Amino acid sequence: MAYQLMTARSRDEAHRAATPLELFFDLCFVVAVAQAGKQLVHALAEDHVGDGITGYLFVFFGVWWAWMNFTWFASAYDTDDVPYRVATLVQISGVLVYAAGIPRAFNDNDWTVAVIGYVIMRLALTVQWLRAAAGETGPGRRCALTYAVGVMICQVGWVALLAAPEGSRRWLFLVLVVAELSVPVVAERSHQTPWHAHHIAERYGLFTIIVLGETIAAATVAVQSALDEHEALSELLPIAAGGLLLVFAAWWIYFAVPVHERLTSNRESIPWGYGHFVILGAAAAIGAGIEVAVEHAVGKAHVSTVAANAAVTVPMGLFLLTVWLLHSRHFKQGPAQQAVLPVCAAAVLLCTFTGTYAVLWAGLVAAAAVAVGVLLVEHRTGQPAV
Secondary structure: OOOOOOOOOOOOOOOOOOOHHHHHHHHHHHHHHHHHHHHHHHHHHOOOHHHHHHHHHHHHHHHHHHHHHHHHHHHHHOOOOHHHHHHHHHHHHHHHHHHHHHHHHHHHOOOHHHHHHHHHHHHHHHHHHHHHHHHOOHHHHHHHHHHHHHHHHHHHHHHHHOOOOHHHHHHHHHHHHHHHHHHHHHHOOOOOOOOOHHHHHHHHHHHHHHHHHHHHHHHHHHHHHHHHHHOOHHHHHHHHHHHHHHHHHHHHHHOOOOHHHOOOOHHHHHHHHHHHHHHHHHHHHHHHHHHHHHHHHOOOOOOOHHHHHHHHHHHHHHHHHHHHHHOHHHOOOHHHHHHHHHHHHHHHHHHHHOHHHHHHHHHHHHHHHHHHHHHHHHHHHOOOOO
16 A cells, blocks of 8 residues: 555564565664774774774664664554655665764764764654654554654754764763653653564564674675785684684574563563663674774784784673673573573683683683573473574
């Protein structure tokens, strides 16, 4: 149908799955993730650690928040008609503009292009919320209108940020981040949008897969470039092997539990959804860290061995600990199962100080954690773990 009234979908809808448009949306958004990771690599390799991490967190927020807002909206109101598709494609256009502005925002604190792209994405979502309000009544209508007004107010703030003195922009950025994070909390305080738990879990899982895939792609390019220029195979093989083990373990651990069973209300879902800023940001940063480790191995990075190792082990440790905190711990039984991921995160961090083979050691530790987790499940249930 070319156009239909936008009404809420059922939370109990059977066989709800991600659509081709949502998958296309994710793939386009990962372009901006790749840009953020690329800038992080350059900053860390030049030993600009503080500025690099701060810039990465700032630019990654814009990608993650726009993606997250669309994902929850689509779970509740996706009509897949022409206006909905056009608005979604406009959001994709906005993230491409945002991605083009990431280098300037990261390196020069010039947010002009990035803000333009971000505002394009958010205005398109505002139109979607207004359309949802037109199809709702009562509390549902008030909730949708609150979303629309809240998003618009935040966009005025982002535009005003461009006129602020350069030295105050980062502090004002944090104020606007708090404002953005507050909009869903305020809008849904008396009415919960009808998002679909299984669909949300699938959407987050798919985006995590795409980010981990980007991590492998970035690491592969780094290794290939190093081989073409230096042919340092003995130094690169341990990094490549360890990096693969880390990514494989990250995938296995993330999907080890049926998290949709826990997403029953906003009480659980909002912290879980917001916490994915760390999970997704860390997943993308693992790839950047592997690139830094490769550059250090061939003498192109101006950092110490410990710093190059930390570029990999710190984001992996954060990933493991946050996955455990957000959902794995709710499905683990007994102290042994509960301890696997926190102990693994600590062990991965300790690998930072193991010299030139740190990435390989970290990968082996993560793989061992997966094996121990599988054995513990089989021992407790008497059934093969899946």
